[in-house]
Amino acid sequence: MNLLIIDNEKSQRDSLAGFLKKRGHALATVSAGEAGIAYVEKHQVDVVLTDFRMPDKSGMEVLEAIKALNPVVDVVLITAYGTIETAVEAMKKGAFDYLTKPIDLDELELLLAKIENHRNLVSENERLREQLAERYQLHNLIFQSREMAKVASTVARIAPTRTTVLISGESGTGKEVLAKAIHFASPRKDRSMVTVNCAALSDTLLESELFGHEKGSFTGADRQRIGRFEQAHNSTLFLDEVGDIPPATQVKLLRVLQERTIERVGSNQPLEVDVRVIAATHRSLDQMMKEGTFREDLYFRLNVVAIDIPPLSGRRDDIPLLMDRFLIRFGEENARGNMQFSKEAFDLLMKYDYPGNIRELENIVEQAVVLARGNVVTSAELPSTVRQLPLENKPVFSSLSGSFAEQVAAFEQGLIRQALAGTKGVQRRAADVLGMTERHLRYKLQKYGMKD
Numbered sequence: 001m002n003l004l005i006i007d008n009e010k011s012q013r014d015s016l017a018g019f020l021k022k023r024g025h026a027l028a029t030v031s032a033g034e035a036g037i038a039y040v041e042k043h044q045v046d047v048v049l050t051d052f053r054m055p056d057k058s059g060m061e062v063l064e065a066i067k068a069l070n071p072v073v074d075v076v077l078i079t080a081y082g083t084i085e086t087a088v089e090a091m092k093k094g095a096f097d098y099l100t101k102p103i104d105l106d107e108l109e110l111l112l113a114k115i116e117n118h119r120n121l122v123s124e125n126e127r128l129r130e131q132l133a134e135r136y137q138l139h140n141l142i143f144q145s146r147e148m149a150k151v152a153s154t155v156a157r158i159a160p161t162r163t164t165v166l167i168s169g170e171s172g173t174g175k176e177v178l179a180k181a182i183h184f185a186s187p188r189k190d191r192s193m194v195t196v197n198c199a200a201l202s203d204t205l206l207e208s209e210l211f212g213h214e215k216g217s218f219t220g221a222d223r224q225r226i227g228r229f230e231q232a233h234n235s236t237l238f239l240d241e242v243g244d245i246p247p248a249t250q251v252k253l254l255r256v257l258q259e260r261t262i263e264r265v266g267s268n269q270p271l272e273v274d275v276r277v278i279a280a281t282h283r284s285l286d287q288m289m290k291e292g293t294f295r296e297d298l299y300f301r302l303n304v305v306a307i308d309i310p311p312l313s314g315r316r317d318d319i320p321l322l323m324d325r326f327l328i329r330f331g332e333e334n335a336r337g338n339m340q341f342s343k344e345a346f347d348l349l350m351k352y353d354y355p356g357n358i359r360e361l362e363n364i365v366e367q368a369v370v371l372a373r374g375n376v377v378t379s380a381e382l383p384s385t386v387r388q389l390p391l392e393n394k395p396v397f398s399s400l401s402g403s404f405a406e407q408v409a410a411f412e413q414g415l416i417r418q419a420l421a422g423t424k425g426v427q428r429r430a431a432d433v434l435g436m437t438e439r440h441l442r443y444k445l446q447k448y449g450m451k452d
């Protein structure tokens with residue numbers, strides 16, 4: 001360990017130092033309290049052995065100062081007059097222990113072994129806690145909004161189980177990202193998550209995709225095929241766009257979920273599978289169920305835990321963090337170094353509604369990074385839908401030309417026009433809005449030749 005001895009008596013310092021060096025510790029010595037505190041401030045120290053009575057500071061003051069600087073340092077007080085009171089006070093202030101003079105070297109050695117043991121345990125605990133935190137830090141899921149924190153806490157609760165989860169949310173809100181986050185926070189994380197996009201396949205193909213088929217079971221089935229359920233054995237199966245599963249396949253899916261066995265198309269041999277199913281939909285299954293296009297029994301099987309991801313416009317607190325992370329990511333991917341948004345680009349992106357949700361934000365930032373000339377993304381690189389958003393703090397005049405008087409006049413006219421537009425031309429109310437008398441407003445209108 002790294003030890004520091006603080007003692008004003010040279011003989012005591014030297015004898016302790018000699019002994020401790022021989023025991024393999026790294027050692028520093030100082031002769032006063034203040035110097036000891038300064039040393040701790042600048043160096044890595046594990047244990048401080050400090051004398052109790054010193055001319056400049058008491059051992060108790062040294063103890064307090066060191067603990068305030070770095071609470072991880074263990075402090076041992078050395079006192080000539082061991083009284084219960086001093087011991088109690090020292091322990092209360094956070095000393096690891098105290099020793100009485102003359103120091104019994106065996107006792108000192110035992111004490112240091114105890115400290116070392118304790119420190120190892122503490123760092124082991126910290127490591128375990130970090131590992132735990134890492135596990136609960138959701139894989140690739142960026143958020144800071146309260147809405148998503150709620151989602152994340154549900155995920156943390158249900159991830160370790162095998163419960164079926166139904167994720168709903170608009171397109172691009174991150175349903176697949178969330179499914180992966182659940183998978184990676186689950187005990188199944190060491191096997192890959194298997195994904196099926198149910199909307200992308202025709203009825204027959206979807207069935208064989210999900211459950212596999214035997215050779216010759218239908219035209220074109222020229223060899224046996226392992227289905228996604230079998231592939232996802234002991235892992236997670238993500239059924240994206242589950243609302244698009246046709247009714248006949250819905251029945252089969254329901255049976256698999258109930259019985260936990262599958263049959264390949266063209267076989268009646270049941271195979272047991274242990275699969276956790278996460279389903280996602282951008283459609284309202286609730287509505288589809290009412291309309292009779294989605295089976296009620298399947299809906300309840302899937303909807304054991306329901307997670308609804310709000311659209312990005314409903315959790316605007318996530319926007320700046322996502323902007324920032326995407327800027328870093330695309331900056332790195334395109335070897336553009338440290339990128340930044342100009343103030344105007346930032347304000348516009350903060351204002352936009354993102355009908356395409358996170359996917360749209362991601363695309364906008366990627367495109368802007370690619371188009372940017374230097375390291376700054378300006379509003380010129382943003383799509384016109386974003387660029388054309390009105391910004392309240394936009395200057396009234398677009399260029400600084402003309403004399404001071406001309407610019408002030410233009411500014412005043414702009415304000416007056418805006419106020420009149422807001423009050424549908426009613427001058428009395430416009431004057432109120434502008435905080436001037438009606439007479440003053442009329443004077444200005446006349447002065448600028450504006451329509452009365």
Ligand SMILES: Nc1ncnc2c1ncn2[C@@H]1O[C@H](COP(=O)(O)OP(=O)(O)OP(=O)(O)O)[C@@H](O)[C@H]1O
Binds near residue numbers: 176282
């Ligand atoms: N919380 C998030 N943090 C980081 N990236 C995200 C997050 N949510 C979504 N994304 C990104 O946004 C894009 C869309 O996400 P994803 O494919 O998961 O959405 P989806 O809801 O499944 O969309 P769809 O319904 O269209 O399939 C992806 O590129 C993903 O990386």
